[in-house]
Amino acid sequence: TILVLDFGSQYSHLITRRLREFNVYAEMLPCTQKISELTWKPKGVILSGGPYSVYDKDAPHVDHDVFKLDVPILGICYGMQELAWINGRGVARGEHREYGHATIHVKDSDNKLFHGIDNFQVWMSHGDKLNDLPTGFKTIATTDNSPYAAIAHEKENIWGIQFHPEVTHTTKGKQLLRNFAIDICQADQKWNMKNFIHTEIERIRTLVGEHGEVIGAVSGGVDSTVAAKLMKEAIGDRFHAILVDNGVMRLNECAEVKKTLSDGLGINLTVIDAADEFLSKLKGVTDPEKKRKIIGNTFIHIFEREAARIQPKAGGEIEYLLQGTLYPDVIESISFKGPSQTIKTHHNVGGLLEDMKLKLIEPLRELFKDEVRALGELMGIPHDLVWRHPFPGPGIAIRILGEVTPEQIKIARHADHIYIEEIKKAGIYDKISQAFACLLPVKSVGVMGDQRTYEQVIALRAIETSDFMTADWYIFDAAFLKNVAKRIVNEVDGVARVVYDITSKPPATVEWE
Ligand code: XMP
Numbered sequence: 001t002i003l004v005l006d007f008g009s010q011y012s013h014l015i016t017r018r019l020r021e022f023n024v025y026a027e028m029l030p031c032t033q034k035i036s037e038l039t040w041k042p043k044g045v046i047l048s049g050g051p052y053s054v055y056d057k058d059a060p061h062v063d064h065d066v067f068k069l070d071v072p073i074l075g076i077c078y079g080m081q082e083l084a085w086i087n088g089r090g091v092a093r094g095e096h097r098e099y100g101h102a103t104i105h106v107k108d109s110d111n112k113l114f115h116g117i118d119n120f121q122v123w124m125s126h127g128d129k130l131n132d133l134p135t136g137f138k139t140i141a142t143t144d145n146s147p148y149a150a151i152a153h154e155k156e157n158i159w160g161i162q163f164h165p166e167v168t169h170t171t172k173g174k175q176l177l178r179n180f181a182i183d184i185c186q187a188d189q190k191w192n193m194k195n196f197i198h199t200e201i202e203r204i205r206t207l208v209g210e211h212g213e214v215i216g217a218v219s220g221g222v223d224s225t226v227a228a229k230l231m232k233e234a235i236g237d238r239f240h241a242i243l244v245d246n247g248v249m250r251l252n253e254c255a256e257v258k259k260t261l262s263d264g265l266g267i268n269l270t271v272i273d274a275a276d277e278f279l280s281k282l283k284g285v286t287d288p289e290k291k292r293k294i295i296g297n298t299f300i301h302i303f304e305r306e307a308a309r310i311q312p313k314a315g316g317e318i319e320y321l322l323q324g325t326l327y328p329d330v331i332e333s334i335s336f337k338g339p340s341q342t343i344k345t346h347h348n349v350g351g352l353l354e355d356m357k358l359k360l361i362e363p364l365r366e367l368f369k370d371e372v373r374a375l376g377e378l379m380g381i382p383h384d385l386v387w388r389h390p391f392p393g394p395g396i397a398i399r400i401l402g403e404v405t406p407e408q409i410k411i412a413r414h415a416d417h418i419y420i421e422e423i424k425k426a427g428i429y430d431k432i433s434q435a436f437a438c439l440l441p442v443k444s445v446g447v448m449g450d451q452r453t454y455e456q457v458i459a460l461r462a463i464e465t466s467d468f469m470t471a472d473w474y475i476f477d478a479a480f481l482k483n484v485a486k487r488i489v490n491e492v493d494g495v496a497r498v499v500y501d502i503t504s505k506p507p508a509t510v511e512w513e
Contacts, residue, residue, distance in 0.1 A: 007050025047079025216322025
C-alpha cells in the first residue's frame with residue numbers, strides 16, 4: 001500500500017485513482033496524520049499538492065516521523081516545497097502563479113523516476129517554486145520556467161516534482177507514478193476486483209460473525225444493489241434489504257427492481273408500499289426543499305418502523321446498517337480542508353444511525369464509481385442496472401414543478417418513460433450521463449384535430465458530465481427530438497407542448513428543483 005498524504009489539492013484523490021489503475025493499492029489520509037498512529041506500514045509515501053504557501057502562518061506540515069518510516073517519499077508541488085522547507089532551503093515565495101502546460105526536459109534519463117519517459121508535457125499549477133536545491137538533492141528535470149521541475153535525493157530515496165502527474169493533462173504522469181510505486185517503492189500489484197470481492201466477503205463475515213444480521217435500504221441504483229449483492233454473497237439471508245416504494249419512482253420501477261434484486265440476484269428483499277403515506281404528506285407542498293425534507297424524513301420514519309418488524313434469520317440481533325458509501329464520499333469527509341478542518345458527514349440517510357443504535361457497514365467505501373460498476377458487472381448484476389443514470393432520492397417529486405398529485409405523477413411518469421425508451425432505442429443511453437422529463441406547472445395552448453387544447457408543458461433534460469458538478473446539455477439529432485415531442489404530445493394525456501432544456505450547469509442545476 002502507498003500512503004498518500006493530502007494537503008488539500010483538488011487533484012489529490014486522483015493520485016490514489018491512478019495508482020489503482022495499475023493494481024497498486026493506495027490510501028489517502030489527511031496531511032496531519034500522526035505517523036505513529038498508522039496501523040499499517042506503507043511501502044512508500046506521496047505528499048500531495050495543496051493550496052497553501054509553506055510561508056503561510058497556518059500552512060499545514062507533515063509529521064516529521066514520516067522520514068523514520070524509511071520508505072521512498074515523493075513530493076508533488078506543495079509536497080515538494082514542503083520537503084525543501086523541512087530541509088531548510090530552496091523555497092521561493094511565488095511572485096505569480098504558474099498555471100497550465102509546460103514541457104519537461106528530463107536531465108538524467110537513467111534515474112528511476114523518469115525511467116522510460118523522455119521530454120513530455122506536464123500540468124503546472126503552483127504559486128511558490130524552488131529557487132535553490134535543498135541540501136543533498138540534485139536536479140533531474142527542468143522546464144523553461146523552472147530550473148528545479150524535478151529533484152531527487154537518491155541516497156535518502158526522496159523525490160520531488162513541481163508538476164501534477166495525476167492529472168490527464170500530464171501525458172506521462174501515469175508512467176511516472178508507476179515508476180515511483182513499482183520500481184522505487186516495490187509496491188505489490190495485487191489490487192484487482194476479483195481479489196476485492198474475495199477479501200471484502202471475508203471481511204464482512206468476520207465483522208458480522210456467525211449469527212449477526214444486517215439491514216439496508218436499496219433503491220435499484222447501482223451502489224445499493226452492488227452493496228446488497230456483496231452482503232448476500234457474504235451472509236445470505238441474514239442480510240435484509242428494504243425497498244421503500246415512495247410513490248415517486250419511475251413507471252413500473254418498483255416492480256422491476258423487485259424482480260431484479262429478489263428473483264434475479266436472490267437478495268432477501270422486503271418491499272414496503274408506502275406511496276399513500278408519502279403522497280399524503282406531500283399534499284399542497286410546492287417548495288422544492290420542503291419536498292426533499294418531507295421525503296427524507298418520511299423515508300427514515302418508515303425504514304425504522306419496518307426494520308423493527310424484521311425477524312432475524314439466525315436468532316441473532318440486527319446489529320448493522322448497510323450503506324453504499326463510495327470512496328469520493330469518504331474522501332470528502334477526510335480530505336484536508338485547512339486549519340479549520342470541517343468534516344462533512346457522508347451518510348445518505350443521515351439520522352438513521354443515531355436513532356437506531358446500529359453500526360455502519362460500508363463495503364464500497366474504498367471504491368470509485370467506475371470501480372463499483374466493474375464490480376457490478378463481475379458479480380452478475382444486469383448491464384442495464386449497472387449503467388443506469390443516477391436518480392435522485394426524492395424521485396420525480398422534484399421533476400414535477402409545483403404540487404405533487406397522483407394525476408401529475410401519472411403524466412410525468414408517462415412522458416419520462418417515452419423519452420427514455422426512445423433514448424435507449426437510439427442507442428445513446430450510455431453516452432448521456434443523465435436524462436429525464438420535467439412536468440411544468442404552466443398551461444399552453446395547442447391544437448389537436450380541430451380542437452383547441454390548453455394543457456401542460458413537458459421539458460426534456462439530457463446532460464453530459466464527468467462529476468455532476470458541471471454539466472453540458474446533450475446535443476441530440478433534430479429528428480430524434482422531433483419524434484420524442486410528437487410521441488409525448490400524442491400519447492400523454494394532459495401535455496400540449498414539449499421543450500428541450502439547453503442550459504448548462506452552471507448556471508442552471510441538473511434538476512429543475
Ligand atoms: P443538481 O440538480 O444539484 O444535481 O445539479 C446534481 C446531481 O444530483 C442529483 N440530485 C439529487 N440526488 N437527492 C439525491 O439523491 C436529491 O435531493 C438530489 N438533488 C439532485 C441530480 O439528479 C444530479 O444527478
